[in-house]
Amino acid sequence: MSELDEHLLPAERQEREALAAAFREVFSLPSGKRVLFWMLEQCAIYREAFAGEAVSTTHYALGLQGAGRKLIAKLDEVDQRFYPTLLLEIATIKAIDREVATNTRSEDDDVDA
Template identity: 45%
Template sequence: MTEEQEQDELARALRDVLSMPSGKRLLFWVLGECNLYGDPFSSDGHVTDYLLGKQAIGRKIIDLMNSVDLRAYPTLLLDVADIKAMEEAAEGEDAGEEDNEI
């Protein structure tokens, strides 16, 4: 498989992941595990290297998203916020129903 074909396959796979709420949630979790916005520096150089490596993977994923669609990453952030809000609302309704039961 050529590099171009591999990139096309990755782009197709990313579109598939982003087409499902569960895929968005998983991708958001993976990016969160990459600690993109955290401080990677530590007094232990090995820890710093490890954290910088995690962030590098997260940036590679975002670069892939940007190569597919420049709106993909910001849209992911907004979509996950909507998904979480809907889940919280549903949980609130469930709690309200339990309060009304005898």
């Protein structure tokens, strides 16, 4: 138990544990990993925030990235292996998606012939 946990009320501790269990459940499924990665992509984590003279656009991107960093921090709080594992496994999931798409196109080409 961390020092922070010692200062939580029992209801707050229970809520934190329930949320951690929910993250573990979501993370245990390939579809859950796909959704988590999609959420991080929507938070502009993997894009440059600076938009030149468009200061409001830069601020908007920084706000999105802040939300993404909170999600990564929560993943790290639950299990420090989650985010690195997500990055490795999403690469595998995307490779499988590309292979399926290629095979589907090949089958469509065979039908047209």
